[in-house]
Amino acid sequence: MNVQQVPDIIFSTIAKNSFQALAPAWFEIKTNSEEILNVGGEWQHYFLEQPVAGQDVSQACEMLIGMLPMTENFELPQMQLLEHCYTDIFAIHDTNSDWLLFCDVTEKTNQLQTYQQTSNDLILIKDRLSRTLNRYVGQEVSERVNKGELKFDAAGERREISTLFVDIRGFTPFNECNDAQVVMQTLNAYMNCMLDSIMGNAGMVDKIIGDGVMAVFGVLPSQNHYTHDAFSAAQQIQTAVAQLNEQRLQAGLDILGVGVGIATGEAVLGILGTHERRAFTAIGRHVNLAARLESNARKGEILMDEATYIALEKPHALIAVTLALKDIGETQAYALLSNS
Amino acid sequence: MIQKKICILGAAGVGKTSLTARFVFSKFSDKYLSTMGVKIDRKQVEASGQVVNMMLWDIHGEEYKKIPTSYLRGASGIVTVIDGTRPNTVNVAHKILQRVNEELGTLPNIFLINKSDLEDDWNISDAMIQTLRDSGAPVYLTSAKSGDNVESSFLQLAEMLLNP
Structure with a gap:
C-alpha cells in the first residue's frame, strides 16, 4: 500500500498512536564527529542524565563508544539501555548532520521474549534428551532418532x-x-x-x-x-x-x-x-x-x-x-x- | 582510561549472560532467562599496568535469529562461548566467528567452554578443543556456577587487547 493513498486523518491517527507508543528521542550530531548539536524528544525514557548539546555522544551514551562517526545508516535493535527497557536505535547518516533516533520497543520485545524463551528451552530440552539417548543407544543411533530416520x-x-x-x-x-x-x-x-x-x-x-x-x-x-x-x-x-x-x-x-x-x-x-x-x-x-x-x-x-x-x-x-x-x-x- | 568494547557471542543457552554476571557481579543463578537483543555491563580491570574499562556486550544467542552485524561495530575483542555439554555449540561458535572475521577482520578472541562443573554431562572431545586451539585463540574451560577460570580468562583477553 502506498502511504499517499492513506487519507490524512487515518495517517495522522496512526502516526500519533505510534509516536506515543515509541516515545522517541533523538540526537542531531555534527557530521564526521561525535558532537551533539541538538537533543529532542523523551530523553528521560532512555537516559538517567539529560544529554546536552556540545557533549560527545559517547559521554551521553557510553555504549556507543567506537560506533561514531557515522559512515552509513545502521540499526541497533533491542538494546537494554536501562533495566527492563528495550530500545531500538537508528543511526541515520545525512549530508548536513547525522541523527540518532531512540525508540522504545519494550512491549514488543517482551512479547517476543516469550517465544524466544520457549524456543531456546526446547533446544536445551532436545539436547538433554539426545544426551540421555546417547547413553542408551550410542551417539550415531541417537542422531538418527533425532533426524527421524529410525522408526x-x-x-x-x-x-x-x-x-x-x-x-x-x-x-x-x-x-x-x-x-x-x-x-x-x-x-x-x-x-x-x-x-x-x-x-x-x-x-x-x-x-x-x-x-x-x-x-x-x-x-x-x-x-x-x-x-x-x-x-x-x-x-x-x-x-x-x-x-x-x-x-x-x-x-x-x-x-x-x-x-x-x-x-x-x-x-x-x-x-x-x-x-x-x-x-x-x-x-x-x-x-x-x-x-x-x-x-x-x-x-x-x-x-x-x-x-x-x-x-x-x-x-x-x-x-x-x-x-x-x-x-x-x-x-x-x-x-x-x-x-x- | 582505556575503553574497550567486548562482544560475547555463542549459541543460545551456553551461558553468556551467566559468565558475564559471574565476572562483573560475582553472581550466579541456575534459572535460565533467554537474552533479548543486547545487555551491556561494564567492569574495570587492570592489565599491563593500565586501567581498562571493559564494556561487555552480552548478545542474544544465535539460534533464534542471526546476530545483526551492527552489534559488532567498534568491537575490540570477542569472547566466544561454547556449552561443554552440547558439542553442536562448537559448530555454532565456528560459524559466528567466521562471520565476525568477514565483517571486522580478525579480532582478539578467547573461547570459553562453559559448564565445566557438569562433569557427568561433559561432551566436548579433546579433538574438538584442539580444533579451537588451532585457530590460535586461547581456550578456557569455565564454570559460571563455580567461577572457575572466569576472571582469569577475561583478564587474559584484556591483556590481549592491550598487547595485540
Missing part, C-alpha cells in the same frame, strides 16, 4: 529379534560386604563392559535391572544380522570383563564374572506407559527364555536357545546342553564358556 510403530509391531540378558554373578554378597561407594564404582566398571559391547553391536538397551541389563538386537539399524550382533556383543562382554578382571586383580580389587543368555524369536515391540512416563518394551516368549538362560549361565558363560544357534549356523565351539528352566521346563540350549 518403528510405537502403537505395537511384531518383529523377529534377538534378546540378550547379562547379569553379574555373586553381586548380592559383594554388595552386602562393601560400602556404597565401592559398590557403585564396581558396578559402573562392569556396566561399562556390558553397555559398550551392546551399543557397539547395534544393540538397544531395553532395561538396566540392578546389576543386569536386557538388550534387544534387530530394532536399531545394522549391517549385520541381529543374531550375529547379539552373539558378538555377548562375546565382547565376556572378553571385556576378563580384561577388567585382570586389571582389578593387579590392583588388588575384588573380581566378578557375568553370565549371558540369548534367545531369538518374534516379539511385540512398542511403547508402554502414560504421557508422564513412557518406555520402550519388547514382549515375547523368547524374551522370557533369554532371561531364564541368563539365570542358568555361569561366570564367563554364554547360553543361547536353539533358534539363536541355528541362526548363527551352528558354531562348532558351542556345546549342546539340556537345561531344566524354571516355568519353561526341559530346554535344549548351547553353551560357550570363555576363559574369564
Whole structure:
C-alpha cells in the first residue's frame, strides 16, 4: 500500500498512536564527529542524565563508544539501555548532520521474549534428551532418532529379534560386604563392559535391572544380522570383563564374572506407559527364555536357545546342553564358556 | 582510561549472560532467562599496568535469529562461548566467528567452554578443543556456577587487547 493513498486523518491517527507508543528521542550530531548539536524528544525514557548539546555522544551514551562517526545508516535493535527497557536505535547518516533516533520497543520485545524463551528451552530440552539417548543407544543411533530416520510403530509391531540378558554373578554378597561407594564404582566398571559391547553391536538397551541389563538386537539399524550382533556383543562382554578382571586383580580389587543368555524369536515391540512416563518394551516368549538362560549361565558363560544357534549356523565351539528352566521346563540350549 | 568494547557471542543457552554476571557481579543463578537483543555491563580491570574499562556486550544467542552485524561495530575483542555439554555449540561458535572475521577482520578472541562443573554431562572431545586451539585463540574451560577460570580468562583477553 502506498502511504499517499492513506487519507490524512487515518495517517495522522496512526502516526500519533505510534509516536506515543515509541516515545522517541533523538540526537542531531555534527557530521564526521561525535558532537551533539541538538537533543529532542523523551530523553528521560532512555537516559538517567539529560544529554546536552556540545557533549560527545559517547559521554551521553557510553555504549556507543567506537560506533561514531557515522559512515552509513545502521540499526541497533533491542538494546537494554536501562533495566527492563528495550530500545531500538537508528543511526541515520545525512549530508548536513547525522541523527540518532531512540525508540522504545519494550512491549514488543517482551512479547517476543516469550517465544524466544520457549524456543531456546526446547533446544536445551532436545539436547538433554539426545544426551540421555546417547547413553542408551550410542551417539550415531541417537542422531538418527533425532533426524527421524529410525522408526518403528510405537502403537505395537511384531518383529523377529534377538534378546540378550547379562547379569553379574555373586553381586548380592559383594554388595552386602562393601560400602556404597565401592559398590557403585564396581558396578559402573562392569556396566561399562556390558553397555559398550551392546551399543557397539547395534544393540538397544531395553532395561538396566540392578546389576543386569536386557538388550534387544534387530530394532536399531545394522549391517549385520541381529543374531550375529547379539552373539558378538555377548562375546565382547565376556572378553571385556576378563580384561577388567585382570586389571582389578593387579590392583588388588575384588573380581566378578557375568553370565549371558540369548534367545531369538518374534516379539511385540512398542511403547508402554502414560504421557508422564513412557518406555520402550519388547514382549515375547523368547524374551522370557533369554532371561531364564541368563539365570542358568555361569561366570564367563554364554547360553543361547536353539533358534539363536541355528541362526548363527551352528558354531562348532558351542556345546549342546539340556537345561531344566524354571516355568519353561526341559530346554535344549548351547553353551560357550570363555576363559574369564 | 582505556575503553574497550567486548562482544560475547555463542549459541543460545551456553551461558553468556551467566559468565558475564559471574565476572562483573560475582553472581550466579541456575534459572535460565533467554537474552533479548543486547545487555551491556561494564567492569574495570587492570592489565599491563593500565586501567581498562571493559564494556561487555552480552548478545542474544544465535539460534533464534542471526546476530545483526551492527552489534559488532567498534568491537575490540570477542569472547566466544561454547556449552561443554552440547558439542553442536562448537559448530555454532565456528560459524559466528567466521562471520565476525568477514565483517571486522580478525579480532582478539578467547573461547570459553562453559559448564565445566557438569562433569557427568561433559561432551566436548579433546579433538574438538584442539580444533579451537588451532585457530590460535586461547581456550578456557569455565564454570559460571563455580567461577572457575572466569576472571582469569577475561583478564587474559584484556591483556590481549592491550598487547595485540
